[in-house]
Amino acid sequence: MQLRLDKILTDTGRWSRKESREVIRAGRVTVGGTVVRRPEQKADPQAEEIAVDGAPLGWSAHSYLMLHKPAGVLTATEDRSAPTVLDLVPAGLRRPGLAPVGRLDKDTTGLLLLTDDGALAHALLSPRRHVDKVYLARIEGTVREEDCAAFRAGLTLGDGTKCLPAELEGLGPGCCRVTVREGKYHQVRRMLALRGLPVRALSRISFGPLRLDGALAPGQVRALTAAEIDALRRET
DSSP: OOEEHHHHHHHTTSSOHHHHHHHHHTTOEEETTEEOOOTTOEEOTTTSOEEETTEEOOOOSSOEEEEEEOTTOBSSSOOSSSOBGGGGSOGGGOOTTOEESSOOOTTOEEEEEEESOHHHHHHHHOTTTOOOEEEEEEESSOOOHHHHHHHHHOOBOTTSOBOOOOEEEEOSTTEEEEEESSOOTTHHHHHHHHTTOOEEEEEEEEETTEEOOTTOOTTOEEEOOHHHHHHHHHHO
16 A cells, blocks of 8 residues: 555654654655655555654554543534534544544543544444443442442333443542443433432543553543554454
């Protein structure tokens, strides 16, 4: 697959398109051991050895991003009236087909995975996989052992929706941790409300093997590491 060299560098998420051109023109990029100074020159990143400052580029055919979603942003690819999670992705990290994996409610914060790898996204969201999703919640009230037991047994919501067994852990007055293995509409909030524990704030801290990077401020995005990508693939 032949691609422009500046696009190949930009796709790694380490440089913007402008920065990629500057890096190439500065003679810092080699293809097959030969220095290349033309950003428009094409190369096959899957078949040729591309390096920057002597280090292998580490190009991927797909993009995998971690977003620390802030409150007030829609988990959608586009919306005419409100900002979406894709609006938070810097231009240098955007690719055609990039989309969130699953959903976080508008007022829910925390870890959101975005990728253009449709096969991986489908596998992670498949009900058969039962991928753990862990949330921290600020609630009204205090979790009791009977609440935890009800979660483990599997709740039936007011509209008849049946939830798979889940984990609820009290973390003291007004705080708890919830682990679910599915992604029904407003599920965590509805489950806690059913137990008389209405949610005041909700944040997802992990999705399968992926943990929210504590260095990411709300609204910030970074590319996943190779180890994180491998862990997600092993999960599926």
